[in-house]
Amino acid sequence: MPVQQSESNQQGVPLVAHRLPRHIAIIMDGNGRWAQQRGLDRTIGHREGVKALKPIVKEATRLGIEVLTVYAFSTENWRRPSSEIDVLMGLLVEFLASETPELKAEGVRIRTIGDTARLPSAAQQSLAWAKQETSSQKRLILNLALNYGARDEILRAVNRWHAGAHGEGEPLTESALSQHLDTAGLPDPDLLIRSSGEFRISNFLLWQLAYAEIYISEKLWPDFDPAEFHRALQDYQTRHRRFGGLG
Numbered sequence: 483m484p485v486q487q488s489e490s491n492q493q494g495v496p497l498v499a500h501r502l503p504r505h506i507a508i509i510m511d512g513n514g515r516w517a518q519q520r521g522l523d524r525t526i527g528h529r530e531g532v533k534a535l536k537p538i539v540k541e542a543t544r545l546g547i548e549v550l551t552v553y554a555f556s557t558e559n560w561r562r563p564s565s566e567i568d569v570l571m572g573l574l575v576e577f578l579a580s581e582t583p584e585l586k587a588e589g590v591r592i593r594t595i596g597d598t599a600r601l602p603s604a605a606q607q608s609l610a611w612a613k614q615e616t617s618s619q620k621r622l623i624l625n626l627a628l629n630y631g632a633r634d635e636i637l638r639a640v641n642r643w644h645a646g647a648h649g650e651g652e653p654l655t656e657s658a659l660s661q662h663l664d665t666a667g668l669p670d671p672d673l674l675i676r677s678s679g680e681f682r683i684s685n686f687l688l689w690q691l692a693y694a695e696i697y698i699s700e701k702l703w704p705d706f707d708p709a710e711f712h713r714a715l716q717d718y719q720t721r722h723r724r725f726g727g728l729g
């Protein structure tokens with residue numbers, strides 16, 4: 483069944499509803515370059531990056547995508563100047579304060595992955611509020627990766643498993659590890675989108691992306707719009723997913 487196209491993409495090939503990804507992960511890259519190309523401070527690029535996220539969440543919700551995981555701050559991003567980190571944390575607080583009511587009204591539940599206990603307390607408080615506010619929403623999970631690194635997540639999961647109840651000498655299994663990851667209970671991403679033309683995973687969802695299809699967009703994140711989102715989905719629908727089998 484074709485899905486109705488968004489106005490920004492009326493020329494596109496119709497999407498097939500039953501072949502849409504359940505879970506889309508996005509590396510929102512290129513904010514800094516977008517600003518630098520315009521002679522602006524990098525932080526303006528991040529501000530524009532937040533603005534670009536909103537219509538993508540809206541479109542994902544409209545299409546019936548179940549989970550959208552976005553890489554908002556990595557464990558490696560602490561290496562940036564503190565002035566840039568402060569802006570990013572401030573943007574997160576602003577985003578949650580201004581967008582949570584509308585996200586809630588649209589059926590979006592906010593969740594996080596990553597070690598959020600190490601975020602500034604204002605960010606932690608905003609996140610706790612936004613998660614609580616949206617906790618009963620069921621259309622889309624907007625999963626914010628914050629102080630997230632896949633190696634850190636896997637180590638925390640293994641340590642949690644070790645600390646938990648299991649038999650003496652019992653080996654750790656794939657399913658036990660999955661259940662101890664920050665993404666426990668979520669389907670693995672079917673599609674990974676990275677903007678800004680870079681072909682890298684950057685310590686994002688290393689375990690969960692095992693069989694994800696990858697779409698690299700040449701657009702810098704602030705220019706990533708619903709039309710480009712549709713191009714990624716159209717491209718995804720041409721893929722033959724075999725999961726290591728013969729299809």
Ligand code: FPP
Nearest residue numbers: 510511512513514515531532554573574577
């Ligand atoms: C990569 O661009 C982007 C980030 C490190 C942060 C992504 C964050 C946002 C889009 C905004 C925050 C999100 C929320 C939900 C409030 P870059 O700075 O590495 O760009 P560059 O590679 O061009 O330097």
